[in-house]
Amino acid sequence: MLNLATIFDYSAKNYPQKKAIIFANKHFSYAQVNSLINQIGNGLKNSGIKKGDKVALSCPNLPYFPIIYYGILKAGAVVVPLNVLLKSREIAYHLKDSEAKAYFCFQGTPDLPMAQEGFEGFRATGTCENFWIITADPAEPSPIEGTKTMGMLISKQSPEFDMVQTHPEDTAVILYTSGTTGLPKGAELSHSNMIMNALCSRELLQLTYDDIHTIVLPLFHSFGQTVQMNAAFSMGNTVVLIPRFSSEAVLSAMQDENVTVFAGVPTMYWQLLAYEDKDKKYDIQKISKTLRIGVSGGASLPLEIIKGIEQKYNIPILEGYGLSETSPVSTFNHLHKTRKPGSIGTPIWGVEVKLVDPQNKEVPIGQIGEIVIRGHNIMKGYYKKTEATEEAFQGTTWFHTGDLAKMDDEGYFFIVDRVKDMIIRGGFNVYPREIEEVLMTHPAISIASVIGIPNEQHGEEIKAYVVLKNDQTVTAEEIIEWGKKQMAAYKYPRIVEIRKALPMTATGKILKKDLKVETAKS
Known part of the structure; x- marks a missing residue:
């Protein structure tokens, strides 16, 4: 037997009175949470959910997420976590594609009416049999007439x-x-993929019984779900759940709850670094005394941000790399080894990583190749997508990531870019991440995103979108002229657009595809 729910169950049996979850200044013990998990398991079983059935879950970072997540797993069913921003059409697609038998959906807010979107998506499938609304208060009636609530299920x-x-x-x-x-x-x-990755994550972070985590990464995403939630609960740790990122929410949690572990994506670190505490509400010195580690993933963290955060909070920032398909962690900057800022580290225990050319031949040290991975973390495949699965493995046991990197002579990997994001200008390969790193050394630039746009003369031209630091002024022309002096002639951006903000996903990644669509329309 090996069930991912053991992650929580073991700690509940061994540390029943310890705080498992802190949310909105309320504390929930392992015993309290486990009782609710068991009620979910019983409710599902009595509703006809059997081993192997799929159960979808749309929920922000609230205590209900782990309660329902582990309840589904305890019942032997499969969890299908959904992005909380999905609209009804997209929800219907996910429910149909996963063949979900049941669906839990948070009620949402006036600005984000999740239950309404969820119910419309549920009705559109015709195949999903059960729909339960997660109300903010389990005792509340359903906000949608004729529907059931999670509270009714577990009553x-x-x-x-x-x-x-x-x-x-x-x-x-x-x-x-x-x-x-x-x-x-x-x-x-x-279950093996997920448990192995959680246990590896716990070792990589060198978690102890006393660690306290701030979890602001969406739990529907593999990074927050495995590296934080599952790893933390496996160690009997306490998690402070934050539904939506803001510098104030994170700093308040760190200060009030003596947080020791923070994990985020680059845009979160960027905002924490840029945040101006005009009212002096937060004692950074106090926060730094308990905070011991920062973890970054989801995208490459620019070196300027790493330096700034490490200096401000006096903690090491450890970068790792992985994807949903790899459970997610594949490489990491290990605490007991030399840390190389800008590197995604070396392979984790039990995982192999190499770089290959388009003919699947391994490239020499220092040369750029596609990252391919094999080990205990690799997915079984894409559900009901045989062709896509075959394409991802290309007839081998190695999973092809679509990411480009190079490796140094000590075995450390450095992400160069996505294969699909690489720009070919006048026959030269240009890697957007390199350009972004250079742009962010400009004293006025806070964050940058670089894309390629069609160009008759060169095939593609380089365009940069930048957000300026507070109170800084500089023109697009001045940035272009500055770039000329910093980069080779084929690399510097000929077009610069200054923005107040950049489009981002719910997990904090910059949406380059949206920028490309905007450019195509214009």
Whole structure:
């Protein structure tokens, strides 16, 4: 037997009175949370959910997410976490594609009416049999007439439940890719995939029994779900849940709850670095005394931000690399080894990584190649997508990531860019990340994103979108002239657009595809 729900169950049995979750100044013990998890398991079982059935979940970072997540797993079912920003049409696609038998959806807010979108998506499928609204207060009636609530599901259910036995290779979670090309695909991750990655993450972060995590990364995403939630609960840690990122929310949690571990994507670190505490509400010195580590993933963290954060908070920032398809962690900057800022580190325990050319031949040290991975973290495949799965593995046991990197002579990997983001200008390969790194050394630039746009003469031209630092003024022309002096003639951006903000995903990644669509329309 190997069930991912053991992650929480073990800690609940061993540390029942310890704080498991802190949310909105309320504290929930492992015993309290486990009782609710068991009630979810009983409710699902009594609703006809069987081992292997898919159950979808749309919920922000609230205590209900881990409660329902582990309840689904305990019942032997498969969790299908959905992005909370999906609209009804997209929800219907995910429910149909995953063959979900049931769907839990948070009620939402006036600005984000999740339950309304969720119910419309549920009705459009015709195949999903159960719909439960997660109300802010479980005792509240359903906000949509004729629908049931999670509170109704667990009412009068026993707080005791025997975990359904699952095998290591049984599917535990289906994580949908962001769909940067075509429709989203569901990566099938086994109980073994997920548990191994959580345990590896716990070792990589050198977690101890006393660690306290701020979790602001969306739990529907693999980074927050595995590296933080599952790793933390496996160690009997306390998590402080924050539904939406803001510098104030994170700093308040760090200060009030003596947080030791923070994980985020580059844009979060950028905002924490740029934040001006005009009212002097936060004692950075106090925060720095308890905060011991920062973890970054999701995209490459610019060196200027790493330097700034490490200096401001006096903590090491450890970068790692992975994807939904790899559970997610594949490489990491290990605490006990030399840390190389700008590097995604070396492969984690039990995982192999190499770089290959388009003919699948390994490239020499120092040369750029596509990252391919194999090991205990690799997904079973894309759910019901045989062709896409075959394309990802190309007839081998190695998963092709679509990311370009180079490796130094000590085995450290450095991301260069996505294969699809690489710009070819006048026959020269240009890597947007390199240009972005240079632009962010400009004293007036806070963050930058570089794309290629069609050009008759050169095939593609380089365009940079930049956001300026507070109170800084500089023109696009001045940035272009500055870039000329910093970069080779084929590299510097000929077009610069200054923005107040850049489009981002719910997980904090800059949406380059949106910038490309905007450019195409104009």
